[in-house]
Structure formats: C-alpha cells, structure tokens
Amino acid sequence: MARKKSETQKTRAKPEAVIEIASTGVRLSIVEVVSQENAAENPNGKAGNARSVSWNTLDRSDVPITFGAEIFATGQIKQSSISQCIQILARYKEQLAAWGLAPQDATVIATSALRESHDSDSIVDRIFVRTGFAVRIIDGIEESRLMYIAVRECFKDSPINLAGDDFIILEAGGGTTEITLLKKGSIVGAHSFRLGAARVERRLGQVGATDTTQRYVRQFILNSKNSLNEELKNLKLKSFIAVGKIPQIAALYVGKPISTFLWEIPREKFFEFANEIQNYSVEECMARFKISYNDAAQMHTGFFIYETFFELSDAKTIIVPETNLREGVLISKIDSPDEELQQEFYKQISAGALNLLRKYHGDESHASYVAKISLEIFDELKDESALDKRARVLLEAAAMLHDIGIFVRMENHHLHSAYIISNSEFFGLGKSEITIISEIAKYHRGHANPQDEEQFQMLPRAERMMILKLTSIIRIADALDRGHTQKFEKLKFSRQKDSFIIDTGNRHNTVLERRALEEKGEMFESVFGYKVILS
Template sequence: MKRRRMKKIVDTPPDLQLSPGDKLAAIDIGSNSLRLVVAQVTPGPDYRVLDEERQSTRLARSVSSTGRLDEDSIEESLAALRRFKKIAAGFEVKTIRTIATCAVREAENGAEFCERALRDVELEIDVISSEQEAHLAFLSVARAFDITDRNVAVADIGGGSTEIILASAGHVEEIIATQLGAVRMTELYAPQNSLFQSAEDYARMTEEIDRELKKTVRKRPFVPQVMYGTGGTFTTLAAMQMAQKGEVGQPEWGYRITHADVSHMLDMLKKMNVKQRRGVAGLSADRADIIVAGLIIIDRIMARLDVNILHVHDRGIRDGLIISMIDPTDAARVSEEDSKREMEFFAKSCGVDMPHTLHVANLAVELYQQLAEPLGLAPADARLIYASAVLQDAGYLINYEKHHKHSYNLILNSQLPGFSRHELELIANVARYHRGSAPKKKHRNFTRLSSEDQVRVRALASILRLAGALDRSHSQHVQSVQAEKTPTQVKLLLASQGDSEVDLWAARSRAEFFEKVFDLEVVVCVGKPTSTSASAGAPTS
C-alpha cells in the first residue's frame, strides 16, 4: 500500500529537520487528562515510543457549568506539564510539541492558561481546532490499519467533544464535530457519587446525545463497514471486554467489539454506583465516573451510523501529532511536480477516468491561459483550474449521481501537499460546480467564501464546464482549442481528430453558465488541427 504524503496538520518550525535517531516529545492536553509521549525517529519515516506518561486533571470539569477552567485543575495541569517537560529533557529530545483540545479551546480563560504555561513552564501550547483533532486521529488510524478499500468511520471520543470522520478508500469524505464528551455529559447529567439517581437521568443523557447526533450527523454518504475508535473510552471498553472474556494480555490495538457487546457492557455498568464500578476489571478508578457517558456515546454513534463492528485503536491524536512532526512534507517544501504527482495519485485512487480527466485538465488550462487577460482573470489561477479538473470526478468514489458534491468534501479534506487550506477550498468549490446547478445563496460551501473568491470560483467553474464538455465523448477527439474574445462573444475554434459531434454538441449546450458569468455569447466551431495546436498541459510555476 502506498503511503500518501500529507501537509502538516499542525504547524512546525520551518527549520526543524528530524532524522532517524532523533528524539522528540508530544504532549496532549485533553479535557480529561494530559498525556506525554517521548519517541525516537526511525526510518520510514516512523518512530518508536521511548516513554509515556498520563495524568488525569479533569481540566474540563467545570467548563460546561461555568464556562471556565477551575483553578485546581489549572494548577494540577501546570504541575503535570512541569513533570512532563523534565521527563522529556531527560531523554534529550530535539523538539517538544504541546497541543490542547476542547477544554482549553472553549474555556473563557483558555488563553490565560496558555499564557501561564508559557510563563511558568516555558511550554508553548498550540490550541487546535476540532477539525485538526479529527485529521490527527484519522492520520493515526490510516497509518495503523489498511482502510484503502473500505468505507469506514473513525470516532475520537474525548472529555469535552467527539469528532467523527467518514472516509472512503482512505480519503476523508466528511468531518463531524460534536459537543459530546465523556466528562461534559457526566457533568451535565450525572451526580457525583452514583451515576444516576433515577432512570430519568439516564434517559435524559441518552436523549441529549441522540439530539446532538441527529443535528450533526445528517445525510451519510455511505453506511460504514466498520468503525475505528480512538481515545481512552475505547481502550477502557476493550480492557473490560477482554477481562470479561478471559482474554487479558491481548493487545487493545485492533480489538474487535460488536454493537451488542457495547450494549451489554453499558447495561451492566449503568446499574452500578461509582464505588461498584471501581471494582470492575479493566476499568481504572479515575475513569469510573465517566465511563457510562462514554459508552452511551459509542452506543448511539454506532446506532446512528448503522455500523455493527468496532475496532479499537490504542493510539490517537498524539500519534497523529508525532507522525505530522516527523513527516518532512509540508506545503512549502513540496515541488510543483511532486504536488502534481500526489494529486493525480489521489484522483486515480478515487476511480477517476485518468485519460479523460487529464485531457480535460489540459484543455481547461489552454482555455484559461488564452482568456485570462481579455477577461481580467489572474494568470496564477491556472494551477487552480488544473487541480480542479484533475480532481473534479473524485466523488465517483462515493457514487455517480451526486459525485460533484462528494468531490467537494473529498478535496476539502484531502490535505493534498502543495496547496494551502484556502486553495483547497477554492479547488473544492470549482470542482463542486463543474456540473449540476450554478452556485446559489443556499449553498453554504459557496456563501462562506469571500465575495472576491466567489467571483473566482464562478469564473473558474464556468471555464471548467466548457473544457469538460469538449471531451464529453471521453474519446479525446478535440485536440486543442483556440479562444478569441470580441465585445459580445467568445469564439472557440476546435482542432479535432475523429468524430467530435458529441463534444461539439456538449460545448454548445453547456455554455450557459459561462455566458451568464461573463455576459458573452459562446460560439463553437470545428477547424482542422495544425502542427502548432498542442495541449497547454499542466501550468508551471
């Protein structure tokens, strides 16, 4: 299986170069606990773990009720960070990265906590978004399991939030961020000493989780064949399950659990108070009060996604962070040729008809380069229309009927090297409108763009539609196109070999979007190929 290169998910110093043998450390400040991993880079690039440490500080314990991190949790967390830093120093690590997630992200005094960590511990904290969390978790799963031929879900359950990733053939189709966390839900719906005072408490929590999932998990692009779970709730579930089945000592990684197993474990634990749960084999004392909330979240996600099989992953966002740190790829270091190669590999892995797609991409660039100056378009955007053309049919991976919409999601979440997040959003939108309706006010993907970018997308997409029509037959009969602008028209002279009747018909019938965007009539006619009529090819920087 080829390992696809990816852009950095979190920023790293531009001068940081890690080689095999170098040591590094990653710290994850979660809503329930802080975790440290010290690792050594190995060829691959890959790494081996040298040391790990965990400290439960319940940083999110009061965020839901007060909106703030409480002082005791802050002090415990700062003390843990001091210890973690000393442990990392003992290994003489070359670099240390610290990230914080939901609790610090949401708390009113989250920035103050980061300032204190910088001042008192001399650790700079990167507060990452839920989307970055999801990408790190997915990167970890994608490196640990072969998911290239499957439709899968990945769920990362934390103390304050849960991120759900839907991926097909190793490509992220959708990221769903929720406000469901084991600590958050316990704080809101469960008393301190016994999980539920009445059956109504359990029902209220379950109903709230279902409401959140109904709101966030709407139309699914597919039913996942399997779900992969990252985070302490999943590894604890695996440990309890193995203890019950006499399988203690088996690795948690990849452990298979059915939806029925989850339901049975939940039914047993919800009837116990905290003291009784602390006696359950495989359940750590510091997770006894929040485990039921975590299991309800798993149970309801599996029900919502109609997935019956769960595989536990014993790593997660820390693993994804380390991978991101040691992988030398980022947008600034990727050559144009490497970027093009990775883009084409992505398209091919999505089942795209590559001869057709690359031919359309070259025609699109040829058209764009001829029309950019007379239409007042930016010449540099030729690379965007080329990428949009190569990736426009990636959505075939999901299904044909709405493939342009699926292409948008796949491109947006692709993390393709050589493109900034902003550029990928533009490319995704151009691909989204290569067919189907024109951009509308109700299309959130379009209206979230700036007014200037909306103009760019409409221009690029309208030209891409014309280029796509010129190979409607998928036969590459249209060899090249010459474009000429007059005050009222754009004339396209096609140089073709073979029967181009279908392509000519398609170009005329699909010209309406272009005509509306530029207020110019499109006139298409066929000429004879000349020795100079060559495809423009991929734009060069």
C-alpha cells in the same frame, strides 16, 4: 495493551515528544524514532508496510485535571486548575530534560476544554511564560484528521483492508464526539459534535448514566444522525472503528486481537459489557480498571454514548485500534508526507466545499467553472507565484464558495460568503486556512481593496500575500463567466512581456467579459505584473 521497548536498536535518533492537554488530563508521550531497518527487527515498535520510520515508546505520563468539568459548567477554567496544569507541565519539562529535550522540542496540543475557554489566549500565554511550552489549540475537525492518520497506521499490518469496506471512526471524548465516515477507504465526511461524558454530566448536573442523562444523550445522537442521513445512506456499514480509553478497556475484557494494534469486539459482547459497567460504582471502576477518578467518573456516560451510536447502526463488530491522538500528531511530525494520504485530504476539502455549496443552493455550474479556470491560471503561473499545492487546494475551495453568500442576499453577498465560510468546518483545514478562504471570498468582487481593511492587515505577511494572489486569480476567472453561461469551452493562456493573454478561440462575443476584466483585472496586474488581455 501497553507497548514494550525494543531490545534491538542499532540507530538512535533524538527522541520526539507530544503533550496533549485534554478535558480530563494532561498526557505526555516520549518516543524514540527508529529507522525502517530497525523497525523490521523490532516487533514492538509501530511500523507500517509503507512507512519510512517507526518508534519505540520511551516514557509516558497521564495526570488528571478538571478542565472539562469546569469549562462545560461555567465557560471558565478555575485559576487553581490553571496553576495545577502549569505544575504538571513543569514536571513534564523535567521529564523531557532527562531525555535531552527542551520545551521547544515538544509538540503541545490542546483540545475541547481550552478551545472553548474564554481565557484561552491568556492560559496559553501563561503556560509559555512559566514553562516554555508553546500550546497549539486544535479544532474538532483537526482532531478527526489526526485521529484518522493514527487509525490508518494501525490497519497497515492487519487482515482488514480499510479500502475494502465502509467504516465510521468514532471517538467520544470528555467534551466532543468526533466522527469520520469512510467509504472504501476514502473520507466522505467528518463531523465534530459537542457531546462528551464530562460535558453532558456538567450540563445536567448529574454523574453517571442516569435516566435523564440517557434520554439527553439518546435525543442528541438521534438529532445528529438526522443531520448525517444523507452521508450515511451511501454507506454499507459492517464495523465501527471505536477510538479512546473506553473501547480499549472493553477490548481488553471482551475483545480479541486480530493484529498487532487492532482488537475486535462482537456487537452483543460490547453491549453486555457496557450494561455490566452501569452497575459498577466509580470506586469499583477505579479499582478494577486501574484508572483515575476523573476517567472512572465518566465511564458510565461514556460507555452509553458509544453504545447508543452503535445501536443506531447495523454494524456487527467494533474494531478498536490501540492508538490515540498523540500518535496522530507524532506520525504527522516525524514521517515524510504520504502523497496518497495528502491527496485523500485534498479530495475531502474539495468535497467539503461542494457539499457546503449545495447546502446553500449555490450555482454549482458557475462555481465549478470558476474553480476550473482559476486552477488553470494557477498552474500557468506556478513558476512565479511561489505558492504550493496546499494553496492550490485553498484556491479551489474559495472558487467554489465565492458566491455562496447569495443564499442570504444578493446585495453584499461577498460579505455573506465570508461569514458562511468562516463559520463552517472543513476536514483537513485549520482555522487559519479557513480564514484565508473566507478572505478570498470577501474580496473576490472588483471594487474591494483588501489593503484598506484593518482585519486584513493584522494577518501574517505570508497569508496576506497568498490571499492577494489567489483573490486576483479568482477575480479573473469570475470575470470570464460574467454571464454565468460558461461560454468558453477551452481557454489557452500565454505570457508576453507584461501581458497575460487569454485566448478564447474568437468564437464568442466577449464584450461582457472584457468589461468585467476592466473592473476586476487591476489586482492581478498589481500582484503579478501582467495586464490581462482577452483575445
């Protein structure tokens, strides 16, 4: 499934590089970005029907490391392994230089092993000081997002339409298993589970898919499925989309190509091949599949994880894309934003906020009303707020969740809201964005002043200003539904000199709302320079 270089290259651009520090290896991809005209002449580059760019692989490397084995056993990475990683990156630095690239030109990501290390900050700093590479540690949901982008690209020249059926994208790595649920092409769920071959083997102290390992994996997956039942019951699943080295190996031996970057494996053939693998020794896996010892040692458990997930579904086939996490990073980096894809992510963020609200039995009517008014105020102020569409999405999520902490206790519910949000996952949002939503919920009540909080002051200035602006908007919207009755069906907004006028139509008693605005309107006036007037 290796990709060939193009023989025809009219337009040459500066190469792009992505490095992935994973649980079992440090992987490098260097590609040449090609214009769409050249991509049409180049059948070997990755080009989609609607993409403005394609690329050819110029160089790649994959050096094994033992980060996962160590972190999942002790919670720490050995100094010798950190030194080995730095040496590998120093070697990659030389490879980049051969293509005219400096460390700052490369995008470097790290996944579950570094994510769970107690010393991750120190390790990232050492890597930067020694090699010049700036490492970004991504969370499990971000992995799912990037992998979805990569998978979506593979389907563009295929006879299978992602929007035509329901699918589950499954990637079982060394430390985590990422699952994305698709209904007619729309993302309806994304989850990251702490289940991976390296993690299981270290936790149980056993190598290979032993009886103990199989029982553990099966029980874990059954428990996970129970938590997904609400989402799964709405899917009519015909195929799994399996991502990773293990399904790619299976595709080479028992699958058939159905497009340039997609393979298909019948369910029973995958099971037969997976069972056959269990009879191989680690050395036999290394020799037959030309893989490293680390990868070979995890094949038995890895295959069993995929097999068990497939067994619990009625899917008849397994579709295997020829892609990886680095390609998702690459597409995000080199391609212009896909508006349709961005809208899909925004919808999923909103859906995730609503699902979380329902999980904690929040007041959905009040939350939706506050979100609606907040967005209307945001749109009214868009010419002077200096905030983008992304901020609008964060505002909607924060408005939906501002009162979620009432589930814990009414008193100090803003603090409980912040805690619940900060410890939740949202597909399409990184940690910093979840922090922004959490901070907005924390300060949505009128008496709290963010500038007095040390934690708030430690945030970057741009994030502080976004939090202040969005919090001030939610305070106004929340005040307009003080009685949780959604009494104002339609509001009109206007600005006159130093006043922000909210016209209610004069059909309701507004004493309660006026009093609430007196309590909660000060921040809005301070941030935007307008005194809120209810008419």
